[in-house]
Amino acid sequence: MESNERVWREQGLRRAVLAGDEHAWRAWYEEEYASLYAFVLWRCGGLRDHADDVVQETWLTAVRRVRRFDPDRGSFAGYLRGIAGNVLRNHWRCQDRHRAAALNGHLAAPATDVRQRDQAERIARALGLLPERYENVLRAKYVDGQSVADIAAASGDTAKAVESLLTRARQAFREVYEKDE
Amino acid sequence: MNDPLDDLLTPHPAPADGAKLRQAILVRSTGVLRRRRRLKQVAWGLALAACYLAGMGTTRWFTPTPVPQTVQVTPPEPQPEVPAAPPSATALEYLALDSTDHRAELYRAAAERYREQGDLAAWVRCQDNALDATKQEDLAVSPDDDFVTIALKQDRQKQEKRDARKLD
Helix, strand or coil: CHHHHHHHHHHHHHHHHHCCCHHHHHHHHHHHHHHHHHHHHHHCCCCHHHHHHHHHHHHHHHHHCHHHCCCCCCCHHHHHHHHHHHHHHHHHHHHHHHHHHHHHCCCCCCCCCHHHHHHHHHHHHHHHHCCHHHHHHHHHHHHCCCCHHHHHHHHCCCHHHHHHHHHHHHHHHHHHHHHCC | CCCHHHHHHCCCCCCCCCHHHHHHHHHHHHHHHHHHHHHHHHHHHHHHHHHHHHHHHHHHHHCCCCCCCCCCCCCCCCCCCCCCCCCCHHHHHHHHHHCCCCHHHHHHHHHHHHHHHCCHHHHHHHHHHHHHHCCHHHHCCCCCCCHHHHHHHHHHHHHHHHHHHHHC
16 A cells, blocks of 8 residues: 555656656655765675765666656655665776776875775675675664564565575675675 | 884865865866857858758749740731811811812712711702813713702703893
8 A cells, every 4th residue: 555655646747747846856856865875885895985876876777767766666765775786886996996996006105094984885795795685784774773573574584594595695795895896 | 013004095185265266176177167168059050040041042942043035025916097087078178169170079978978968958059060170071961970960950941041141
């Protein structure tokens, strides 16, 4: 019932935005901004400058491609996270290239909190390398703050299955994170 | 004991001063929306203008061009000359009165015209005036003379004989 209501509402908003209704876009934006920013900041390992760039790029891509969003196939929040995932991938790829160029050119790394920044980038890269199922369950637990029972209810799985999935996801993250050390 | 993995995965709190970025992104994304709307309006306008021009073109190209009409001006056919109305009997009589060379002929013509009109008195008068203008040798009775002329000529001959007798 809630899903139907969500679909109906988002279809209306999509139509309004496609017709150029700025008020509809503002309402949608205000509704989703905080959760998207939290997700991106988490995926960026807490690095705010990266998160700001990614969030901006994500919203601009979303407004340009709003026609592709289909409320029947998923929520707008999910659509935004999908765009953010792609933007993050490109972002980190670009960062890696810059880092390699800096090392080749013997450029001095910024002195401020280098160790903390390096750790944050490792977290971000590790999250980006996880399979989607693992990333989703970790996001539900850490970013959305859902309990195992809530995640199980939302996904239609048992609590035990979710617990198991969560354990595997954490293990996978640990492996990727430590591998990057 | 807290798992260090939880520390790594626990999200950092969103910055308190994020309102500026939030507003900036909203302005930029709304600008994209506004530009798209204007582009759509312009596209509609152009489409309408194209339809209008296409209609104009169709009207112009498919309307048969008027064939220039050549006007042939034919010179007016020469009208047959209407013969001038013959002068009236009175006019002829006046002409005869003013003429010196053709008085006798003009009086005869006037006399003829009076005869056609049935004015017998005028007919006789003009014949008599014609004889006045006629040379002496032409006063002899001719077979072509009508009876009035014959009578007038004979009367003149009698008068001449009487005048000659009186002179004798």
